[in-house]
Amino acid sequence: xxxxxxxxxxxxxxxxxxxxxxxxxxxxxxxxxxxxxxxxxxxxxxxxxxxxxxxxxxxxxxxxxxxxxxxxxxxxxxxxxxxxxxxxxxxxxxxxxxxxxxxxxxxxxxxxxxxxxxxxxxxxxxxxxxxxxxxxxxxxxxxxxxxxxxxxxxxxxxxxxxxxxxxxxxxxxxxxxxxxxxxxxxxxxxxxxxxxxxxxxxxxxxxxxxxxxxxxxxxxxxxxxxxxxxxxxxxxxxxxxxxxxxxxxxxxxxxxxxxxxxxxxxxxxxxxxxxxxxxxxxxxxxxxxxxxxxxxxxxxxxxxxxxxxxxxxxxxxxxxxxxxxxxxxxxxxxxxxxxxxxxxxxxxxxxxxxxxxxxxxxxxxxxxxxxxxxxxxxxxxxxxxxxxxxxxxxxxxxxxxxxxxxxxxxxxxxxxxxxxxxxxxxxxxxxxxxxxxxxxxxxxxxxxxxxxxxxxxxxxxxxxxxxxxxxx
Numbered sequence: 390x391x392x393x394x395x396x397x398x399x400x401x402x403x404x405x406x407x408x409x410x411x412x413x414x415x416x417x418x419x420x421x422x423x424x425x426x427x428x429x430x431x432x433x434x435x436x437x438x439x440x441x442x443x444x445x446x447x448x449x450x451x452x453x454x455x456x457x458x459x460x461x462x463x464x465x466x467x468x469x470x471x472x473x474x475x476x477x478x479x480x481x482x483x484x485x486x487x488x489x490x491x492x493x494x495x496x497x498x499x500x501x502x503x504x505x506x507x508x509x510x511x512x513x514x515x516x517x518x519x520x521x522x523x524x525x526x527x528x529x530x531x532x533x534x535x536x537x538x539x540x541x542x543x544x545x546x547x548x549x550x551x552x553x554x555x556x557x558x559x560x561x562x563x564x565x566x567x568x569x570x571x572x573x574x575x576x577x578x579x580x581x582x583x584x585x586x587x588x589x590x591x592x593x594x595x596x597x598x599x600x601x602x603x604x605x606x607x608x609x610x611x612x613x614x615x616x617x618x619x620x621x622x623x624x625x626x627x628x629x630x631x632x633x634x635x636x637x638x639x640x641x642x643x644x645x646x647x648x649x650x651x652x653x654x655x656x657x658x659x660x661x662x663x664x665x666x667x668x669x670x671x672x673x674x675x676x677x678x679x680x681x682x683x684x685x686x687x688x689x690x691x692x693x694x695x696x697x698x699x700x701x702x703x704x705x706x707x708x709x710x711x712x713x714x715x716x717x718x719x720x721x722x723x724x725x726x727x728x729x730x731x732x733x734x735x736x737x738x739x740x741x742x743x744x745x746x747x748x749x750x751x752x753x754x755x756x757x758x759x760x761x762x763x764x765x766x767x768x769x770x771x772x773x774x775x776x777x778x779x780x781x782x783x784x785x786x787x788x789x790x791x792x793x794x795x796x797x798x799x800x801x802x803x804x805x806x807x808x809x810x811x812x813x814x815x816x817x818x819x820x821x822x823x824x825x826x827x828x829x830x831x832x833x834x835x836x837x838x839x840x841x842x843x844x845x846x847x848x849x850x851x852x853x854x855x856x857x858x859x860x861x
Contacts, residue, residue: 393491397554401491404498404546411505412472420470427594428466432458432478456539456574457600459504460581463535465588468508475500499546506542507535528582536578540570621716625669628676628710636678636686642759647671649755649796652803656795657751663719667748670720674727674752677707701736704728723748727756730787750789754780754796757788762805773805 393401415425435455462474479497486492514531548563555562580600587597629643650671654664678686681703685696692700708725711717726740726749733741761776771779777797784790 393488394554394556396556397550400549400553401495401498404495404502408472408498408501408505411502412469415467415469415473420467424466424594425462425470425473428458428462428474429477431598432462432474433481434478436478436482456577457580457584459500460507460532460536460539460578461584461588461597461600463504463508463511463539464532464581464585466508468505468512471508472501472505475504495550499543499550502546503539503542507539510535510538528586529579532578532582533575536574536581537571539578540567540574543574544570624714625672628679629672632675632678635683636675642763643672643675645759645763646674646752646755649758649805650751652799653751653755653792653795656799657791666718666720667723667751669717670723670727670748670752671755673707673711673717673720674724674756675703675707676710676724677703677705679710680706701728705737719746719748722746723752725749727752729753731789732786735787745789750792754788754792758796773800 432455435458459471459475462471466474476497479500480493482493482496484492484496511531511534514534544563544566548559548566551557551562552559584597584600587600588594590596632643633641647668648671650667651664654667659667681700685692685699688696704725704727708721711721711724714721723746726738726745729735729738729740729745729749731742731745731750733739758776758780761771761779762773764770777793777800780788780793780796784793
């Protein structure tokens with residue numbers, strides 16, 4: 390435990406002591422050790438798929454998928470005995486981070502205390518005091534209450550360990566844990582109630598196993614979805630890396646455009662599925678540069694009209710490259726049209742106003758913003774305020790004013806790390822996602838000359854043929 394902060398060690402020790410105290414009454418009298426052993430073995434068996442799916446190309450099944458076993462134990466066993474059901478499975482569970490032993494012990498204590506809370510809640514509602522099946526529909530209310538108690542204790546303990554191990558404020562550590570857990574735990578509570586009903590039915594404990602079959606199928610389907618999602622991410626990474634290798638002057642640009650596009654989409658309150666697709670659009674908007682000759686992309690001086698026309702083909706090249714990638718959806722239109730202008734003078738099709746797809750209007754703003762705030766081979770980066778001023782100046786002619794306003798609001802809330810992407814600059818990787826409470830970063834005085842529209846830093850020359858926002 391030497392790698393764990395002292396506060397976290399004390400917290401884990403307190404949880405273990407509480408677990409032991411909760412389990413002690415089970416030693417004074419027979420709680421039904423046969424049922425305890427059967428349920429404990431069943432939960433431990435449910436944890437084993439996580440070990441079998443370990444590997445580079447596999448997807449581990451979340452242990453939370455089989456919480457119904459613990460909630461069923463809370464129904465059919467006394468609270469002190471229900472505490473013991475979670476322990477063997479948690480100690481056998483797969484842990485990817487070190488120290489694995491301490492994490493398993495903590496997990497066992499966490500699940501044991503949550504199960505004890507659910508069992509106490511069922512007793513409070515009068516469930517479990519009679520040998521027969523629970524009464525309906527009253528049992529539905531008690532099942533929901535027990536699942537909520539299980540969820541609250543689980544998330545509260547999780548917030549506590551995060552606060553002590555990562556030195557976070559408790560409110561910050563708990564933020565986001567409960568809202569995403571309530572609905573799944575209510576579903577688990579219903580499944581646990583079904584197991585308890587079958588357990589106490591004339592068919593006996595064996596019939597309760599049939600409840601786990603649909604749970605396992607749902608886990609398998611989720612694993613397939615996750616595996617497909619992982620393949621999608623690998624496809625995107627391969628394409629982006631290919632573009633970055635070819636156009637070294639815009640290294641990291643694609644990831645940052647995807648990030649800025651997500652900021653705009655969130656301000657516009659798009660659905661989560663659309664936000665994910667717009668991230669794809671931002672990341673892949675320049676994939677068509679794979680079809681542009683490298684000598685043109687890496688040219689130091691001004692572009693000739695012919696070279697400019699070659700570069701302006703990259704949206705169409707990109708659309709052809711991703712045409713067969715079905716999961717991109719609307720992102721394909723953004724890749725094709727992200728250089729269109731609201732006044733109809735853009736390329737490749739000269740669309741105007743609402744003819745331009747919404748995704749393309751978002752990516753256009755994100756693309757121009759990152760291009761202006763990144764150092765390129767032919768000019769220094771502009772300050773964030775100057776880049777926003779340029780976007781606002783061009784809103785209504787080149788950019789959609791709604792997207793510009795959304796980006797400005799998002800940057801006020803999150804800030805933006807200034808990016809350096811010139812060939813001679815260090816490139817350890819994409820900058821970290823916006824730290825909290827970080828405003829727009831101050832700029833050195835030598836860069837302020839670039840803040841004026843058309844301004845240039847002394848000693849640098851902006852080649853003709855490059856758009857103010859860059860062709861990236």
